[in-house]
Amino acid sequence: MHNEDGFDRGDGGSGRRPEDRWTGGRTPVPEPGATQEWTEPPSHDGPSVPHAVIEDRYELLEPVGSGGMGEVWKAYDRRLRRFVAVKGLLDRSVTTPDTQKAAVQRARREAEALAKIEHQNVVTVHDQIETADQVWIVMKLLEAPSLADLLSRDRVLGVPRAADIGLQMAHGLRAVHEASVLHRDVKPGNVLVRDGGQVVLVDFGIATFEGADRVTRHGGVIGTPPYLAPELFAPDSPGPTPASDLWALGVTLYEMVEGRLPFGGGEAWEVQANIRQSPEPVLRYAGPLSPVIQGLLVTDPDSRLDAASVEVMLQEVLAEPGAPTPARTATPAHSPTARSTPSAASRPASAASGPAPATPSSEAAPPESPPTASRGGRGRFRGWKAAAAAVVCAALLASGGWLLASQGDSGGGQADAAGERGAAGGDAQKAWEQWRSATKRLTIGAKEDQPGLSFHNKDTDVWSGFDIDIAYALAEKLGYGKDDVDFYAVTTGNRASRLKNGDVDLVVASYSMTTEREKQDDIRFVGPYYKAGSSLLVRKNSARYDLDEAVDVKRNHVEVCTARDSTYADKLKEEGYATGKWQPDSYRECVDRLLDRKSSVYAVASDDVLLAGYAKDDPAHLKLLPSGAGTEPYGVAMRKDDPLLRSKVCAGLREILAGEEWPEMYMKDLAPLTGRKTAPSRPELRPCSG
Incomplete structure (x- = not known):
């Protein structure tokens, strides 16, 4: 393909799905616009080629991946005129002529059992078919992102959302287990999250019956190494059981809230060695989910929580709207050891690495281990429930009680009034002293790639820009020196989740204040501390188009890039601009696409002051178009349930805007970008009680 400038079109930095390290041989999803080359799945002597038809009904269109045992095809049901997923259950690599008959019988029973499961959290099986050498199941074709996709994008999920996803997974597993079927490959990649939040367990390609003979592939236990239960590796192991599926659920819950796997390792033996050496992984952000995760990651399968107890x-957890944040402080999220250092935080963190382990000297003692569980599923829940209550109570006591003030906050002045009063004997100063005592260092989320606004020099580990100066000034008002402040790199796409999950205390990252964002991201703003205009950044010398005004960009229907989840993402479409299907996480990526003449991006949409920084850095190739209508007010974001901090930030920002600090910061950081000789009028701070 060629773009309008006559260059070979590459991916142009197009959003590609991050590689799943544990794909189990699944065919990767091709990038948008790229030629799709599919690896042919293993031969089964049955129809395994495109456009072959099974039973004169299901036309195989294209493979959509191969799981642990068997392959999955997108197919067309000629009779009912619908697209379906067709999966072969037999893996010929683990069967011999002597074992083939038994394998076919086992797969046949498995398919029949799966077809009987009717549950909203389990993929629907429409049909079961046998050909000469294969047993096929025909399933509903679901086109939705997986939980792995969500974690690749956000790295961590908030406790309420993780609990909701985990609950639906438990519902699905309970239905599967009641049908005497075991999934055996529970992991984020096999959990689809549909629009509206419905969770569906998929990929039963290596499922088996409870009590069936253990089947291994290439001499090892089947499954994905980081999610395999330790009992599967015991010499006298009876094989997979419902408890081993629930271990994998525990690993998945941990990964959702902690942003990393509980037990690392590149191979199955390494993972299992880490389980033996450190069977109780540190929980920092799980809060009220801690007892659930701890109960699922019990190495003795007989003492592990069952699906009913988990539900x-x-x-x-979901019934207690005030529980997630207070419980999180039981394992102090504000401890310096629970955060990355500034230099480490500035680098993209892999999901496998996660936060550095806390040192015993600075980590508060974890809550007592839950009571030893009995072997009865429902009976043992009482002990775990008591442990969960203990975690919440301990957290409330540790926080001095003032966090209770956030309960019932509907986004109005009640939260601020409660924060000012405090709940520790009505003494706001005492409550703030307790907050400061628990938070030795202030961690602030900021963008690291916006010259003039917020920029991180990785060579010197120095942060600079207007946002950074605002952040330092606020920290000083809160009683923190520069040496007590850590900056944590965030993007437009992940800053809300970084805030909600305790990675940062505040976000100062050109965050446009809107009521919709407060509701959607479940945060609160204080501000504005700056008002920006909207603009477009274009190539200075285009071989195809002369783009001098916004109308030129719209009239020529050239592709405009903006950061995912920015205020411009929907605005561009509403105003008739052409946008690409995939948007990146940051404006820096958009600019990189713009500068890549192989890409189809001809403009970047964002705030004028933000784009002016990129134009100033590369005046030979980039041009800023005149600002358009409207303004983007930048606010300081924080968790909704932290009214005390919000009241302090509000008072501090009011002082900054009233004094000489603000115009001095503007002239130092932004005047070189805007060309102004004097600072503009200061933005009017919105009431913090509104």
Whole structure:
């Protein structure tokens, strides 16, 4: 393909799905616009080629991946005129002529059992078919992102959302287990999250019956190494059981809230060695989910929580809207050891690495281990429920009680009034002293690639720009020196989740204040501390188009890039601009696409002051178009349930805007970009009680 400038079109930095390290041989999803080359799945002597038809009904269109045992095809049901997923259950690599008959019988029973499961959290099986050498199941074709996709994008999820996803997974597993089927490959990649939040367990390609003979592939236990239960590796192991599926659920819950796997390792033996050496992984952000995760990651399968107990405990978590944040402080999220250092935080963190382990000297003692569980599923829940309550109570006591003030906050002045009063004997100063005592260092989320606004020099580990100066000034008002402040690199796409999950205390990252964002991201703003205009950044010398005004960009229907989840993402479409299907996480990526003449991006949409920084850095190739209508007010974001901090930030920002600090910061950082000789009028701070 060629773009309008006559250059070979590459991916142009197009959004590609991050590689799943544990794909189990699944065919990767091609990038948008790229030629799709599919690896042919293993031969099964049956129809395994495109456009072959099974039973004169299901036309195989294209493979959509191969799981642990068997392959999955997108197919067309000629009779009912619909697209379906067709999966072969037999893996010929693990069968011999002597074992083939038994394998076919086992797969046949498995398919029949799966077809009987009717549950909203389990993929629907429409049909079961046998050909000469294969047993096929025909399933509903679901086109939705997986939980792995969400974690690749956000790295961590908030406790309420993780609890909701975990609850639906438990519902699905319970239905599967009641049908005497075991999944055996529970992991984020096999959990689809549909629009509206419905969770569906998929990929039963290596499922088996409870009590069936263990089948291994290439001499090892089947499954994905980081999610395999330790009992599967015991010499006298009876093989997979419902408890081993629930271990994998525990690993998945941990990964959702902690942003990393509980037990690292590149191979199955390494993972299992880490389980033996450190069977109780540190929980920093799980809060009220801690007892659930701890109960699922018990190495003794007989003492592990069952699906019914998990369901009840997760329902308790979701029924307590005030529980997630207070419980999180039981394992101090504000401790310096629970955060990355500034230099480490500035680098993209892999999901496998996660936060550095806390040192015993600075980590508060974890809550007592839950009571030893009995072997009865429902009976043992009482002990775990008591442990969950203990975690919440301990957290409330540790926080001095003032966090209770956030309960019932509907986004109005009640939160601020409660924060000012405090709940520790009505003494706001005492409550703030307790907050400061628990938060030795202030961690602030900021963007690291916006010259003039916020920029991180990785060579010197120095942060600079207007946002950074605002952040330092606020920290000083809160009683922190520069040496007590850590900056944590965030993007437009992940800053809300970084805030909600305790990675940062505040976000100062050209965050446009809108009521919709407060509701959607479940945060609160203080501000504005700056008002920006909207603009477009274009190539200075285009071989195809002369783009001098916004109308030129719209009239020529050239592709405009903006950061995912920015205020411009929907605005561009509403105003008739052409946008690409995939948007990156940062404006820096958009600019990189713009500068890549192989890409189809001809303009970047964002705030004028932000784009002016890029134009100033590369005046030979980039041009800033005149600002358009409207303004983007920048606010300081924080968690909704932190009214005390919000009241302090509000008072501090009011002082900054009233004094000489603000115009001095503007002239130092932004005047070189805007060309102004004097500072503009200061933005009017919105009431913090509104």
